[in-house]
Amino acid sequence: MSGFNIDAFMAHRFGGHAGALGIVYHAKGPGWVELALPYRDALIGDPASGVLASGPIIALMDMATSIAVWVKRDRFAPQATLDLRVDYLRPAVPGRTVIGRGECLRLTRSIAFVRGIAYDETPDDPLAQVAGTFMLMDRAA
């Protein structure tokens, strides 16, 4: 299959884990894709402060960077996350939607290198930064 139509892909609501977290499409631009994670009590990791757990933010960034790879390749193909590193720069502000912006920096024959940020107000004040790699499963090593 060739060609990745992000608008058609995003027209469907996510099911499974992404649906359970409430992750939805947010925006796209040159070289980046954004997904949104609306604040919900069910995603709280620290009941005392109401701050979101870090797990939903990893899921958000895994998906945003994964979709960025499909956009860059213009191809929807299976890929496996090799590793993902997240720096939690500051807590997400309780009540705010978290936006995850993913970019694919570089494609090799079998690996995609990605990075991204998560923010809840402006991209200039990120709450997390991520770096990761995906293995492209439709390519020979």
Place this chain on the structure above:
Amino acid sequence: MSPLDALPPYAELLGITLTPRDGAAPTLLLPFRDAVLGRPGFLHGGAIAGLLEVAAIVSLQHALAGEGGGRIKPVNVTVDFMRGGRDKPTHAEGIVTRLGTRIANVEALAWQDDRARPIASARMNYLIVRE
């Protein structure tokens, strides 16, 4: 209820339960169900990462309880995904490698049938605010 028994709402959304162990932090059990599904038949990487982070925090809370407690703030996490998570229960365990005055280094491991064949592992740094 002690904080060791209380899982946050996010852990309940994942469906995590704790299995107590004598003299050690509980292990975690994540049943396979739609809320943790990625591509058909496989766990979502984000759900695996979330399970590892909850396992790390449970083990760190257990270690801190012996020292008067403290608040835990995540600094970073690196997750390695080794095998696809299949449609079966997943176990996880956190290991506190070093508990300092201000920083804790924690590892976590997730496996399905065989602990020696993990599906994912993670390393975390946490900031500790002593009470």
